[in-house]
Amino acid sequence: MLDRSLVARRDRPLGAAPTSNDRARVAPAPAGVRLSLRVRGAEGLSSLGLGLAINRMSAEGERFSARLGPDEWLLGAGEAELETLEGEIAAALGDRFRSVVDVSHRNVAVEIAGPDAASALNAGCPLDLSDAAFPAGSATRTLLGKAEIVLLRPTAEPLYRVECWRSFATYVHGFLVEAARTA
Template sequence: MVDGFADTSRFRLVEAPPLARFVLRAPDTALKAAGKAYGLALPEALNHGASHGERGKPGARVALHLGPDEWWLIVPEAEGPDVAAALESALGSHPHSLVNVSHRQVGYVLEGEGAAGLLNAGCPLDLSEAAFPPGMATRSLFHRVGLMIWRMAPGLFRLEIDRSLAPYFVAALAEAAKDHS
């Protein structure tokens, strides 16, 4: 339940708890070491996400491959400093960039059988399961703002939006939902 958005039987919007987020930029040669230190192999295929554990619960790990040398790593808030330290020490010999962006974004889960259709009110991508299968993660647009869309299951999307644009996103999604009642 998110303020300003009315859930229906066909879709629900949930705001993520505070999380630690990092942007890792590194060449392919650093992937193995990074995955080992992170505790989750970083997906090699571009526009794919991987995870284990339950969001916000201890040990949960998310890795999203969003640019050729760009991964987003999302972990429980309390584990951020340790994860960063482990990565930095494992990647010491590889040129890389690890930047804390925990507060840059707001995370949401949009779920339900109507979730994909609702996103298509403002997102121009083909969100059919054939074109955008579970496991796919990519940046795109929702109306006027950029967002990250990661499909975890057919009716389960995790979304990340820049902090200051999140209120617009929620309002725009709520407006779009009026066409999906």
């Protein structure tokens, strides 16, 4: 088992200050745990909220699960839930072959909300973000400007979560702030 005292601290690269206007609010999401799960087939995964179609997600409280491919999920939870989540995965999957990798140190999330959130995202994201094309519960890999992101829409509200690699966090945040100003 990994000695958690040796794990690097997960600092917030964007600080805590949100950037907002009346129509689109951009803010760093709270720090949390993110796991990349690879397992063949979705059988038996509904207990973890993973019995999803590809490009769909489910969210409850701080936890979310997004199915990004036939055998790939991105799981998120509060910072203190890493061992609990790993235990739940082990219990649900038993001896099934799988790969679970903690990518918490790699990913950073930015949230953008408000009536013009989709317009601000579309300044650099080529997807149709209308309610019909990207409804609540949608999740996908895409681009925002020059950065690869995972875009999540957890609720019917105009709220999007942009997951990106830490090295792109400042760029993605700045892009969204500028796009929100002009949306």
